[in-house]
Amino acid sequence: MKIGILAIQGDFEAHAVMLDRLGVEHVFVRTPTDLEGLDGVILPGGESTTHLKVMKEEGLFEALKRFAEKGGAVYGTCAGVILLAREVHNPSQESLGLLDASVLRNGYGRQLASDVHEGETALADKPVEMVFIRAPIIESSGPAVEVLAEDEGHPVLVRQGRILASTFHPELTSDTTIHEYFCKMARNGH
Numbered sequence: 001m002k003i004g005i006l007a008i009q010g011d012f013e014a015h016a017v018m019l020d021r022l023g024v025e026h027v028f029v030r031t032p033t034d035l036e037g038l039d040g041v042i043l044p045g046g047e048s049t050t051h052l053k054v055m056k057e058e059g060l061f062e063a064l065k066r067f068a069e070k071g072g073a074v075y076g077t078c079a080g081v082i083l084l085a086r087e088v089h090n091p092s093q094e095s096l097g098l099l100d101a102s103v104l105r106n107g108y109g110r111q112l113a114s115d116v117h118e119g120e121t122a123l124a125d126k127p128v129e130m131v132f133i134r135a136p137i138i139e140s141s142g143p144a145v146e147v148l149a150e151d152e153g154h155p156v157l158v159r160q161g162r163i164l165a166s167t168f169h170p171e172l173t174s175d176t177t178i179h180e181y182f183c184k185m186a187r188n189g190h
Contacts, residue, residue, distance in 0.1 A: 008046070035067050076166075086100050123178065128175050129175055132151075155167075
């Protein structure tokens with residue numbers, strides 16, 4: 001199994017460290033050809049408009065859509081959720097539209113609104129640490145979207161088929177639960 005990590009900007013290296021801890025082979029994705037032979041791709045946090053601009057310039061926008069349509073697993077954290085969403089507000093921006101969800105881009109405000117919580121998930125018996133950094137808010141989601149965790153009344157970890165999305169940053173913690181779950185999705189095809 002091999003996982004790609006979109007390496008345009010943001011916290012992509014922290015995801016690589018997490019995958020190293022799990023013994024999972026990974027590559028940094030910067031061009032469409034980097035997607036070849038991958039079982040899954042992580043869209044990291046960072047600045048979603050910068051990701052979007054570079055993805056379009058490099059041909060990754062359409063390549064990532066095709067990757068997902070062909071059954072590749074995709075996991076977005078924070079800005080990655082914005083990129084995955086069907087609809088983005090506050091302000092609006094184009095997105096991949098792979099996750100049937102409406103997302104409020106500037107949901108929790110600026111850096112000062114960032115926080116660390118512990119929360120229950122459908123993935124483990126123990127709470128996971130959730131690092132929120134100017135996190136988006138998932139306002140609504142379609143019937144195919146499964147909510148795996150909530151915080152303050154909002155979904156913060158969701159899954160739709162082979163798409164996983166968290167508005168928080170599990171790669172900034174020592175807990176491998178969510179990355180393990182994504183790797184199982186990528187490996188097993190479901």
